[in-house]
Amino acid sequence: MSTKQNVWEMTLERLDSTMSVLDLKPGVIKYLREPRRILEVSLPVKMDSGDIDIFKGYRVQHNTNRGPAKGGIRYHQDVTLDEIKALAMLMTWKCSLVNIPFGGAKGGIIVDPLKISKRELENLTRRYTYELLPFIGPEKDIPAPDVGTNAQIMAWIMDTYSIAKGYMVPGVVTGKPITLGGSQGREEATSRGAVYTLLSALKVLEIDASNLTVTVQGFGNVGSNAAKIMYDLGFKIIALSDVSGAILNRNGIDPYKLSDYMKDSTLAEYPEAEKADPGKFFETKCDIIVPAALENQITAKNAAHIKAKIIAEGANAPTTPDADPILKDNNIFVIPDILCNSGGVTVSYFEWVQGNDAYFWSKRKVNLQLRDIMEKAFYEVYEFSNKRKLGMRSAALALAVARVAEAMKIRGIYP
Ligand code: GLU
Numbered sequence: 577m578s579t580k581q582n583v584w585e586m587t588l589e590r591l592d593s594t595m596s597v598l599d600l601k602p603g604v605i606k607y608l609r610e611p612r613r614i615l616e617v618s619l620p621v622k623m624d625s626g627d628i629d630i631f632k633g634y635r636v637q638h639n640t641n642r643g644p645a646k647g648g649i650r651y652h653q654d655v656t657l658d659e660i661k662a663l664a665m666l667m668t669w670k671c672s673l674v675n676i677p678f679g680g681a682k683g684g685i686i687v688d689p690l691k692i693s694k695r696e697l698e699n700l701t702r703r704y705t706y707e708l709l710p711f712i713g714p715e716k717d718i719p720a721p722d723v724g725t726n727a728q729i730m731a732w733i734m735d736t737y738s739i740a741k742g743y744m745v746p747g748v749v750t751g752k753p754i755t756l757g758g759s760q761g762r763e764e765a766t767s768r769g770a771v772y773t774l775l776s777a778l779k780v781l782e783i784d785a786s787n788l789t790v791t792v793q794g795f796g797n798v799g800s801n802a803a804k805i806m807y808d809l810g811f812k813i814i815a816l817s818d819v820s821g822a823i824l825n826r827n828g829i830d831p832y833k834l835s836d837y838m839k840d841s842t843l844a845e846y847p848e849a850e851k852a853d854p855g856k857f858f859e860t861k862c863d864i865i866v867p868a869a870l871e872n873q874i875t876a877k878n879a880a881h882i883k884a885k886i887i888a889e890g891a892n893a894p895t896t897p898d899a900d901p902i903l904k905d906n907n908i909f910v911i912p913d914i915l916c917n918s919g920g921v922t923v924s925y926f927e928w929v930q931g932n933d934a935y936f937w938s939k940r941k942v943n944l945q946l947r948d949i950m951e952k953a954f955y956e957v958y959e960f961s962n963k964r965k966l967g968m969r970s971a972a973l974a975l976a977v978a979r980v981a982e983a984m985k986i987r988g989i990y991p
Pocket of ligand 1: 646647648649718719720721722723750892917918920921922924
């Protein structure tokens with residue numbers, strides 16, 4: 577069984593264990609475990625060689641009880657349907673937890689976007705959008721960026737959808753370029769939201785925020801922006817990693833300088849830090865760990881070696897269920913993914929609202945509203961976890977699932 581198949585099973589396992597906290601009927605539980613719709617498509621693309629290649633794509637809408645389906649599209653060579661199902665379900669819980677009026681969805685294409693040309697990437701994206709036409713729309717299902725996709729890809733999706741409709745439909749995707757109706761602050765929203773939850777955690781744990789050391793796994797959109805925002809706030813970024821390897825400098829790494837350096841080299845080659853072992857990345861002694869890469873990174877194998885005080889889950893599903901009790905025994909405070917990284921979809925919601933109103937907010941307004949939502953969600957989860965003697969992850973999941981179950985019950989089953 578591949579690791580990715582496990583992600584779906586692990587997501588269900590977590591859901592099942594949370595159900596015991598909630599007083600839900602077996603039928604409701606059965607209902608919440610199932611995705612509402614799954615679309616699988618084969619995407620022919622005329623490659624630069626002149627030949628045709630076929631790519632596999634998916635879109636899963638897990639739940640739409642609280643509003644249109646919402647969630648990113650992932651381009652990665654290891655995408656599987658099980659992974660997309662798990663991530664779609666996590667989007668349902670995430671939107672519910674921050675109380676924005678969306679359900680959950682996720683899409684993905686099995687492709688390494690760095691291994692095809694820009695023209696091939698555009699053709700692949702447009703063909704995928706064509707196949708999605710009956711399923712997506714501002715009131716139905718609204719895609720956004722995820723691992724391996726970006727604002728340019730959202731612009732192609734918006735353009736393809738709009739041409740098919742005969743008029744411009746900016747609300748069909750979020751994470752668009754600002755020129756096309758994107759929101760200020762969306763690019764770094766996931767990271768900024770994660771940092772807001774981290775600052776709240778430091779407050780409740782009464783940890784002095786000065787001189788704290790941080791390690792960040794992943795230097796894509798979430799990891800690099802989180803490192804920069806924390807660096808600006810005075811945290812010391814001592815270790816970073818990405819697919820090229822890991823680096824360490826106990827005196828601190830400037831993530832802005834590193835980003836500049838990476839324009840024509842790799843993270844692992846960065847001369848102002850020493851090379852580190854990516855396999856032992858989480859063993860680095862530090863105060864805060866931000867996993868901001870893929871799933872299944874903190875496991876029963878490495879969890880016991882973690883010495884941090886806080887793990888802020890910028891990635892989706894970075895921790896496996898068997899690692900949870902180990903982290904708990906070692907008194908490590910976990911800000912779970914559906915809480916920690918929900919800033920991205922929150923600003924996606926702002927983008928959708930701004931697009932619907934055709935009235936655009938300042939960056940200051942976006943960030944203030946984001947902070948309000950993130951802090952409110954954090955304190956709700958924290959208080960519920962204290963009240964019910966639950967870990968932060970179970971508390972977050974229970975609150976989120978309860979809201980979805982409530983919406984479903986009130987709407988009823990029809991026909
Ligand atoms: N892909 C992001 C996530 O996993 C954002 C989704 C969105 O904005 O719809 O939360």
